[in-house]
Amino acid sequence: MNIDKLARVDLNLLLILQVLLEEESVTRAALRLNLSQSALSKSLTRLRTTLHDPLFTRTAHGLKPTTHALELQPKLSPLLQGLYQLTQAPNFDPLSSDRHFSISMLESAYATLLACFISPLLQQAKHIRLDVLSWKEGSMQALLQGKVDFGITGIDFYQDQRLSTQNLPDGIAHSILFHDQQTCLVNEHHPALLALERGTWDRKNYLQYNHLQVCCEGNNLWALDYHLEKKGEKRNIISTLPDFYGAASVCAHSDLIFTLPSSFVPHAQKLYPLKEIPLPFTFENMAYVLLWNQRNSDELGHKWVREMICRSVADTFN
Secondary structure, eight states: OOHHHHHTSOTHHHHHHHHHHHHOOHHHHHHHHTOOHHHHHHHHHHHHHHHTSOOEEEETTEEEEOHHHHHHHHHHHHHHHHHHHHTSOOOOOTTTOOOEEEEEEOHHHIIIIIHHHHHHHHHHSTTOEEEEEEOOTTHHHHHHTTSOSEEEEEEEOSOOTTOTTSSOOTTEEEEEEEEEOEEEEEETTOHHHHHHHHTOOOHHHHHHSEEEEEOBTTBSOOHHHHHHHHTTOOOEEEEEESSHHHHHHHHHTSSOEEEEEGGGHHHHHHHSOEEEEEOSSOOOOEEEEEEEEGGGTTOHHHHHHHHHHHHHHHHHHO
16 A cells, blocks of 8 residues: 555545535536535546546536446445544444454363353344364463463462462553362362261372362463472372363273362363362462453454443343
């Protein structure tokens, strides 16, 4: 696009050309545009000079468009409509919008959170498109670069600089959706159940068993492992998996302990005969958070989707 050349074009002339093509009469066009016929004729002269074409020939029945003018006509209407939209105040109508949004979500949040907001969101905005992606390494950068609109992930309140979500990067805004805590799942015959029944289920007991772990953002260790490390302790993790449903399956078919956010427990127990037992020592809570690029904070479409997600999750968990 040649900006210098375009800057010399009076864009009002395009509106005049559109009306002349519709009316094929200087008199009727001047009336619609609230101009004198003389002023309109001068504008037509300028149009001919700008577009290097006569555009119209006079006949006994009015103006007859030239071939070039007829070629311009189908391009002109959408162009003027686009210019008109640019001049309008920001607006987002969920009932009519066909916007396209994308959201990256932590795998454990699919079952826990997606069901909370997907139905009310798509019921109120029937024509929007929502792409749900997995939260992984690089998802935060995608938010910063504008490649993804929203993110839902977990943050730990345990302080350790190795936790990637401990300090959100500049430019990322967030809202806490709800707080959660770590708990444990075991199969229905696990010996830990007997320890729990006898009142001997404690930290030492927990660490003597083998464990499985879900790998998040390419990291095999969680905040809980950093907490244990500082006390000179560690879990014996003998199996890592990429997702929570796979981990629930392994847990059901082995004597491995699965430590996980408590909100996922009901979804795992719908599929497998797993028993929940508490984490036998105090550990900081975690939270699921909604993330977005700060430059979209006041954009009406983004704001509507954010508020819908936050409100729907709050209605479910409060």
